[in-house]
Amino acid sequence: MEALRAEGLEKRYGEGETEVWALRGVDLLLQSGKVVALLGPSGAGKSTLIKVLGLVTHADRGDLWMNGERVLEGGRPVADVGELRRSHLGFVFQKANLIPFLNARKNVEVACEIGERYSPGKRAAELLAYLGVGHRADAYPSMLSGGEQQRVAIARALANGPSLILADEPTAALDRDRGRAVMDLLRRVAHEQGTAVVVVTHDHRALDVFDATYEMEDGRLSGPNLAA
């Protein structure tokens, strides 16, 4: 099933001398239940693409559909961004960005409350257990390791059963083994929950977890290269 379709996305920062084309006509089709990698050198426009797909940054041009619903038309949002974030989108960042004054369970619960789809207490307990951090539910972020924080962050991204998870270098702050474990989890999420997952990464050792990879260079996207 088609989770996301993007056509002709263009994004330019600055003007004149400082003008940078971060996206130069990006087309992309993401299927539910697949996890894909977004590779490319620094400055290639990967983060910009994630932000445009996540409706955090406005594109200058292009069209976007989520679950068949038109979201961007000529670069302009034509849907309720808040509603899309609540029900269709999940973000995972390089840093976990958990809310420091909420424990792990409450960090997930608050996302459930905002999404208003599942009963928060039950959903949070299930997700934390699913991601292997059920025993850390009462811990505050400052007491969690980087890997544990990232698992809680993934649980939070899953809180409202999103159709698309956007992850920008989610393992950059983790060591190899923990990074690998998080990548495996994202793959599991895609395959078991039927979510489309896009992961920006530099880590070429973990490429085997992806169903497909895209390469980005200078604002242009190439791919998909299907996994062997």
Next chain:
Amino acid sequence: MNLAFQDIRHHLGRFVATSVVVGLLFAVVLAMSGIYQGLVDDATVLVHRVNADLWVVQQGTRGPFADPSRLDPSLELRVAAVPGVQSARAFTTQVLQRDRGGRQLRFALVGLSFPEDRGEELDVVQGHAIRQAHGELLADASLGVAIGERLRLGRDEYSVVGLTRQLLASGGDAVVFATGADAQAILADDSSDALIAERERRLARLRDTDLGRSQPALEGLVVDPRWTFPAVAAPPIHAVLVNAAPARLDEVRDTLARWSDVTVWTRAEEERLVLQGMVEKARMQLGVFAAILVITSSLLLAAVLYNLTLEKTHDVAVLKLLGARATRIMALVVEQAWATAILGYAVALALGSQAFPYFPRRVVLTETSVVGVGVLLLVVSTLASVAGVAYAIRVDPGPVLES
């Protein structure tokens, strides 16, 4: 889930510390308004308690507190004879300072026109009103004397028979009441120039008479103010207090106002004179200071609360990425501000009620100031959170993705 509550709970120490600081600040605001009110109350309490409808004083003066006023004692009887007057009482007042066991006793001595006025209306909280024509005093508890204590004033010893509470003269000194005659005797022994001059005048007048020249021994008597000697004027009184039948009050006032040797003030006018004469400057000073304090405290509170919001920039951005509605983000900011203000207010009130009684001057918390400070806190915290919300709503969630 109430995010403000969760945040407060997690940073309880900081929240309490912030609220205590806010509380201290506004306790000072409360104290200033209380000191201001206390000054006004203290200045007028004597006028209030002696409960006279009219104050008859020396012609052209604003006496007896704001201006010196000297009247012949016979005025008491003249006033009493005016139709409609229910009672006329002679009134004297003078601030005295006496050394007592190395401690300075400073008080305003007021003479009551005994036996009609025994100080029963003054709210004696301990002991009893004056019962004997000589030798008894009513003192304000703030003077620090006890019932039964004997004070040497002038040539005689006086014993404290009753205590009043918070009965002060306009300058803040405790009031001591004696019978009119006793008060005159005590004042006569005061070393102030005016009284020495008065004594000299009496002696001079005595020596002018044949009797005085033939009987030098009379000189000892004539300087004792308790003796009235036909040939010598009695010592002056400072005011005559008049109570009249309510229906005839205006009539009495008009009659007295026509007399050429006196000026008549109503109770309200007398209170205003005391305030204008004695405490107007201090009052304005306090008022200006209180205003500056209110502004400073409000700005500080606003800055503290706004800062709390700035610290949440990152969390607000995360909440936005989760799709949080504006109301949830506003609630986080506003509820925390209110919680700080409410705890701060409680601290200010608790601190005030514990500490203010130990202040040297009376601190009067009126309903207006207590409610006013509460409203002020609420308004300031709300305004600060409006600024905070305006900021939070504009927070761009973009940078969170990469940071």
